[in-house]
Amino acid sequence: MSEWGGVAGKRVVLTGATNGIGLAAAVELARRGADLTLVARNQARAAEAIRRINAVSTGSSPDVLLADLASQASIRRLADELLAKYPRIQVLVNNAGAIYARRRMTADAIELTWAVNHLAPFLLTALLLDRLKASHPARIVTTSSGAHEGARIPFDDLNAERSWGGAGFTRYGETKLANVLFTAELARRLDGTGVTANAFHPGLVATGFNRNNGVLMRIGMALTRPFARSPQKGAETLIWLVDAEEAGELNGAYVFDRRPFPPSPAAQNTETARQLWRVSEEQVGGSA
Template identity: 50%
Template structure:
């Protein structure tokens, strides 16, 4: 990865941090994206200490807010004449329904639309840097997900797991729809399940969800293992040119039947672009 430039969202802790660390160890210049400036700086110091000579750049943004995503993209474009790898990793689960500054349910806004908007804002730079890769960190939770087009944002009925599973399904659907549009461009896009990992996921939730996650967290795999598939998809030479696939445990696996429905892919593509204020491509 020497000479490559990578951007990792949600890179201040957990899987995102380990992904950024792995890319840095492989020789890449890495942009560290996080919401908290202090945590971004802390991650850069830690990675710099672990990898002497590391080239790291801080970027701060709340990826649930579309104006902040656009500001982040502008900063990335100003900083990087080329971009070889984009890892969309940032995400969270919310036990209660919340609405963002854009008036969109927060799980869908952060976990799905954040991927869509940042990717499209940076897409021309990725194309200009081809061969380039887009890595969308989804989840096996998508297997239980269903896109409820009649209540996409849970306004009538909200459940944390249901909202999260739908957003992760959205990641996979977006990956497949984008892969078709990128055919022949030299830019690949793939989705993955990192595993069930001991991270800060669900740490801010309350009730049974927060209690249950707290009980099982000590028994989960460490973040470094969770980053393995992200690093594989981002760097493996044998995946050059491979696009529109879903990976788990560093190998290709089938995603859910709904995720492979091209009609659903296109409906989510169109709905997502409308929500971020872009013309349908």
Template identity: 40%
Template sequence: MKLKDSIALVTGASSGIGYAAAMALAKEGAHLVLLCRNPEKGEAAMRAIAQASQNPKIDLLLADLSDQESIRKVGQYARESYPKLDILINNAGAIFPKRRLSLDGLEQHIALNHMGYFLLTHQLMALLRAGERKQILNLSSSAHKLVRKLELDNLQGEKRFGRFYQYGLSKLFNLYFTQQLAQRFGPDGFGVNALHPGVVNTNFSQEGKGFTAFLYRHLGRFMRQPEQVGQQILQLLTADEYLLIEGQYFTPKGVEQPSVLAQDRALAEQIWERSMDWGKIEEYGILD
């Protein structure tokens, strides 16, 4: 499936996997929309991708995806600026060493890594419906397996907080979101899947402290490179069978089964309903 007439939006596109995915799509002729938080890094990425791909159809949108008001504003701008959206890659995420709350009162991993996906996709559903492809790819992680039991009374780390557990929880929620989107919108022609990119040599943990940062700095050359993941994303999105596969969990080895907990439909529905409350959404994909 050719990308020449497609519009693709990539979050977290100023570096790492997001940048590599945007570069791969731009080289295939897609109209790229880069959604970044930092204006300087976003502009630098836009210039570099345009130069390397010789593709002039690259735009930059700015938003803080942990801030729901910022998401709503960029969603409105996108709806007013583009006639459609064919591809949405939800990639932006981070891990935080200490518990802190977003402006909306949510634990930061949940606010950015989960609700950033959930609310932005809601804001862009009208554009996706107008697209020919209707493809959504959510970046998740094998870190979802760190969550062995879902504590519904501690989703925001109110009682206990561990950064790796909370990060894993947000990645579990990405899989629940993917499952529910595929179930609810797959019949409307949407192709919705999740990807665990593997252990990738990005700046995700390099700038931090502790053992994880040490591993990234000293073992990075043995890890997957962002460009490899970018090519995998391109191959997934351009495969004819992508739209025939819904709610799947891709890894570097292909389609695999996530944890048993990640396959729990009842819990996925509960987290969907909580997310609707957290985002103050009445009907998903429908805006007033």
């Protein structure tokens, strides 16, 4: 693997950068000289993120591209724009994610949590993969979660019609397991290309997570705050995976606090990872 040399001067595409872990990471990566492209779904929230980033960064102001990651058409438009705009993309961070207490379907007839948390990273990565390979060394980082522990992928019920439960937490865990399995299979496919793929668990972090699910969930999240990390602390492993020379030695790892950590047994099943890849291809129209 050729020398990485840190993130300064490298094009970093980051989803979910308007709040929480992604915003904290964007602030620090900009301070370290990365050329950032923030993917946001809301112009006003993106403008506020840019204001906060520019308050600490002396480099060029980040670019913003708008996309709703719940929509495959929007992801395809985003990828077209990214490919047209940047001859080189050295880092893709799939960080955007959410939990939904009520089951909902997207315009693509996919359950919403699965669409945003798993299929969006799967499709965006696939569409940018040739550019990342051509820009090697390059890195792909996906924000997973310890919530993957105990989950399994319901291959016979991918839209969670029968398996929905726990106010959306069952489904959320499945999507975070999918992040680890996707990363493992992607890493196998990337072996020898100079591009690495790793996933990480940020810990319990005080962010906007689960604040979209009504007053009871907001109270619940407020009660966890005394035990939660700051967004800056939660972003540390993401920043390390993107910036550190030694992180380039990892491929297919699940990382917690800057160390590879064994994910659940279900997350280590190679055949499950291959099966997930196949069904995900079908869910994005087979032309990822």
